[in-house]
Amino acid sequence: MQQADVVVVGAGPGGYVCAIRAAQLGLRTIVVESDKLGGECVNYGCIPSKSLITVSRLYDKVKEGEKFGLVAPRLTVDFAQMQKWKSEVIEKLVGGVEFLLKGNNVTIIMGEAELVTRGKVKVTVGEEVEEIETRYVVIATGTRSVQLPGLEFDGKIVIGSREALELTDAPARLLVVGGGAIGLEFASMYQKLGSDVTIVEIMDQLMPGSDPEVVRVVQRKLESRGVKVHLQSKVLSVSKTDHGATVAVETPTGGFLLEVDKVLVSVGRRPRTEKMNLGPLGVLTSKEGYIQTNNRMQTNVEGIYAIGDVRGPPLLAHKASKEGVVAAECIAGKPSAADWKVIPDAVFCDPEVASVGLTESRALQVGYNIKKSRFQFAALGRAQSTGEPEGFVKVVSKAEDGLVLGVQIVGPDASNLISEVALAIEMGATVEDIALTIHPHPTLPEAIMEASETASGRPIHQLKT
């Protein structure tokens, strides 16, 4: 029987980071992965989708390049080559994870782990079963896509995000069920690659929970590109045909039938914990099945920790990684804890959306006396010169002292802009602090400085409202 101090179940962005830190702290660490190192993020999520999105944007830009003086007649998308390049990107990153794990002396076992008791993990590798005795177990098994009744994935017509990243051609007509982050990324991407896209969302806005002003920019752009968006709507039935499906959609103004080639279902995710024996071990879970922990990632059962998506929303790779570090450090006896104030998020739709901290409505709900200020990218030299001047930066700050509470960005490269604000909030900066910090010209982050200047009452590049 193998002995370990820590067994990490799952080598996604939470698990592999946790294993590395645990090993760095001198713990004998084993990581067990049933599929591929890097997990959902590297293999089926963040990385492959961003690879394909990059290609789709490039294609779109060049196709419309005449206004920039860029003429490329007969530009086509070679799907096979695009997929091959995507796979190479994944391969490189998976190799990197393996290199880091091994370099830190983490033992990697590729197999299916089952938590037998709190100190024992059974791993099935092919035909062989081996048992590991361990002082601590970290559950980092993540989530999987939810399947809707009547909309079960068949891998051909009704598909999930995994299959949507493996297509060999852009479907002529694509229905996206669910207008959350994943649905919108795919809708933007396949529209650019040539699909006729329809989005059906059950709530009254896309990206529920996001700032409505931000969402409006995205929806307007989608609709201007011919994407049809149906809110407060749902799919009633799907009848499959030879090459597609006829979908009955119910909207507030009545129902209609839609002929499509593919139906992409992205309506949420659920924890993947079947093999973790949570019930018999008495591990506390939420009613959705997410594992409950304290801010040191400890569950109510001694020796069992949980990190990442399996603990519940927000389901974000970067959150999982930080939690992995906290768990490893706590196990090693360090006074670590999840005490960050904010977790930024980014959606790679068109234009991109990124957000950190409180939105306007949430801040008001909490009871803050707020000041909000916006700066349109259209007024920014760099945004104009990239050819993507849509969107804005919105800063929500405390009226009394200008403390930054939250920032939402919709516009070019929003995902790369948000980190500055995350740091500002963690450091307890005020809008004045950001406004007084010199931002290089001409760059997109100037928009954050300008929005902060507006909040401090002295805007240069827009008129006071």
Next chain:
Amino acid sequence: MVYEFKLPDLGEGVAEGEVLKWMVNEGDMVKEDQPLVEVMTDKVNVQIPAPRTGTVSKILVKVGDMAKVGQTIVIIDDGSGAPSVPSAALPSPPQQPIPLPVQVPPGQLGQDILATPSTRKLARELGVDMASVKGSGPQGRITDEDVRKAAAPPTQAAVQVPAAPVQQPMAAPKDSREEMVPLRGMRRTIAEHMAKSNETVAQVTHVDEADLSDLVLLREAFKGSAAKRGVKLTFLPFVIKALVPALKEFPYVNSSLDEASGNIVLKKYYNIGVATDTAQGLVVPVIKDADTKDIFDLAGEIEKAAAKAREGQLTLDEVKGSTFTITNVGAIGGLFATPIVNYPEVAILGLHKIAKRPVFRGGRVEVRDMTYLSLSFDHRVFDGAYAARFTSRVVDMLQDTKKLLAEVV
């Protein structure tokens, strides 16, 4: 439904805690996460929140009493009458789920507490609850200095300790070349313990020397059979074996003074504390009933205890109840030292470096393996002559391997 709230795991290695303060009375309504009780442990002060909403029907541990992890400390009635329903997909857990471990250490921020991530980390490391710190920076921002100040003055825990003789730094240094390291956890425990000993015991140290040349050979001879049993044989087990008959012969050395009742308590059991140097500080694991064990058992136990001490995994039981202590600084070097008695014991034996030195034997100078032994003792309990005779008896046993052989196995 009646819910028995057990003292949760307070952090790695903490087995029990002293109840400092109940924030609720019997009959009070409590809300989930409302502060319930404050508990002091060796390592930290922890505020434990209520595990669920309900009425406090009975408080089972009084203020000032110790509670073990897992012991029921309070009964809460949530008035529901029905057990909590587990998620449908999962089989019922075997028992009531225990609540999540407490969110220790503090350092977590409410939305309005301002401090940088590194300051929050510092607060966690110093065990400072940010909610109780008044920030001195702009907008009430908490600075590193504020956290250090909050860590420095005596906490409620220290108030409970009678006459803490250790000077607490009262303020952060004005001079930037000085660094304030708060006296916490193990360091504080050691400090209090040493000061108590120094203040109570009438300390005297008697030094003798011993010729261990024969013992060096004897140890070599036993090394093989020790290795076969998987243990590393040091000199320490031999010393313990030489010590026990001497302790039996000089019972006042294995005693303690009960000042309250005015009695000297002679102990007819021989639990030997072994002072062990660790990264966190001095720990003294105890080898229980040393007189009943052979050198291999002793060697194995010492090795295990030292390893556990270094990893910080000793249980309270494993560091309690010693009747006499040995401290061995020979490996580090030096000539000899004057150890401090491990109060409430009355004597401690210091072992020192074994070195080849020229000595007179039968009118000739010979090179022998020599060492010094230092016995610090409580002059209240016995006198210098008694200490000298005891030490001489130990030296005699160590030098005469024939006598020692009769004891070792």
